[in-house]
Amino acid sequence: MVTLGTDRISEFSHLFEKKRLAIVVNQASLNSSLLDTYSVFVQAGFQVTTLFGPQHGLFGHTQDNMIEWQGDEYEKKNVRIHSLYGEHRKPTPEMLSETDVIVFDVPDVGARYYTFIWTLALLMEAAAEHHKKIVVLDRPNPLGGESIEGPMLDTEFSSFVGLYPLINRHGLTIGEVARWLQKYHIQEVDLEVIPMKGWQRSDWYDQSGLKWIMPSPNMPALSTATVYPGQCLLEATNISEGRGTTRPFEIFGAPWIDNEKMCDFLNINCPGATFQPWFFEPTFHKFERTLCRGAFIHVTDRLLYQSVATTMTILSYLFNTYPEKFEFKAPPYEYEYEKMPFDILMGSDRWRSELSSGIRPAYKWSELWRDDEREWREFREEFLLYS
Incomplete structure (x- = not known):
């Protein structure tokens, strides 16, 4: 079984002794024995x-896209509670006024759009x-650390x-993300990563021996x-990504699709699936209580399957087959x-423009960002922690 950073705090007690700690957590922040990080x-x-x-x-009780929560919704004796997805996404000086060390222990799922890595940033x-030390307790990338996919973000389109x-799909653990951020974007930060033991880059989450705890609803x-x-790209369209079902993202569709x-x-055109x-x-969200036809x-074959290229193939099919039905959603989105x-x-x-060029199979999409993946x-080699 993988030993998490959370399991190793006693080995790094010098980082926490006689310090006032602010811990960043959610419902999935558990150690390998399923004890929550606060209690640890x-x-x-x-x-x-x-x-x-x-x-x-x-x-993990609120849904997607700017559905905020407030710290005063909770009560815990002798502990201040603050939301980083509400009025503030970056802690204020007042929020950090009783803190010497920030401890981050929130699981990631290995995709750029999952907002937890940007909360970390x-x-x-x-x-x-504010001259505070930050300690990241490392956790596995559920998709492993070898496969990567997709184009590089243009800074003109930076967002939350x-x-x-x-x-x-970056192929980094949360601790490696922190090392990358420190090296290239936030050099002044005093960062320490407590690494895992027993995790290898080829390991998917079901090879870790750890229980899957839902990191988001x-x-x-x-x-x-x-x-x-x-x-996740379907969130930006009028195609249901399966929210309101028991298998979101694996299920998708709309009322007007000929799903056969x-x-x-x-x-034929999306290998590995x-x-x-x-x-x-x-039951809620897009097309609530409306019959949808989809897939x-x-x-x-998860090593062959290319998620980003596959969804771009889905979108190119729907965009070009149903031009009068398919729509891109307008802002706002994630602030x-x-x-x-x-x-x-x-x-x-x-990439929105590329969809108008016609229907493409998955391998044709992959070819368009292969250079970004290679680079x-x-x-990323210099900030990897595991082989």
Whole structure:
């Protein structure tokens, strides 16, 4: 079994002794014995003065896209609680006034748009500005650390789903993300990463021996995380990404799709997955209580499956087959009020334009960002912690 950074705090007790700690956590912040991180520190005798929570709340109870929560919704004796997805996404001086060391222990799912890594970035900026140390307790990238995918973000399209240049599926652990941020973007921060033991880059989450704990309300399983780097793009369209079902992102569709024809096409042009025609009625979100026709994605070979390229193939099919039905959503999206949601997710307005060039199979999309992947693979070597 993998030993998490959270399991190793006693080995690094010098970082926490006689310090006032602010811990950044959510409902998935557990050690390998399923004890929550706050209790891990308290039972070890360390002083926790503040709790911060990211998007979706301390307990993963709020939904997507600017559904905020406030710290005063919770009560915990002798501990201040602050939301980093509400009035503030970056802690203020007052929020850090009773803190010497910030401890970050929020799981990531390996995709650029998952906002927790950008909460980490803003915390690192605040730590540098206010001369606080930040300690990141490392956790596995659920998708492993070898496969990467997608184009590089253009800084013109920086947002809370991508503050700094990064490809869609980055192949880093949360601790490696912190090292990258420190090296290239937030050099002044006093950073320490407590690494895992027993994790290798080739390991997917189901090879770690750890329980899957939902890191957000629509991430119920590893299979969800597997398709998410591509399927998250549907959030920026009028296609249901399956919110309001029990298998979001694996299920997708709309009322007006001929799903038999769509699946026939996708099963020929998207290797590593089988698309099963699927009917569903979302209980909330897009097309609430309306019968949708779409597909269930069964990933049959996760090493062959390319999530971003697959979803771009889905979108190119729907965009060109249903030009009078398909729509891109308008802003706001994740606190961006001007640029199109699809553009900030893909990190450029190029890819929305490319969809109008016709229907493409997955391998043709992959070819368009292969150089970005090659450059990122070489560039990231210096801040990797695991082989």
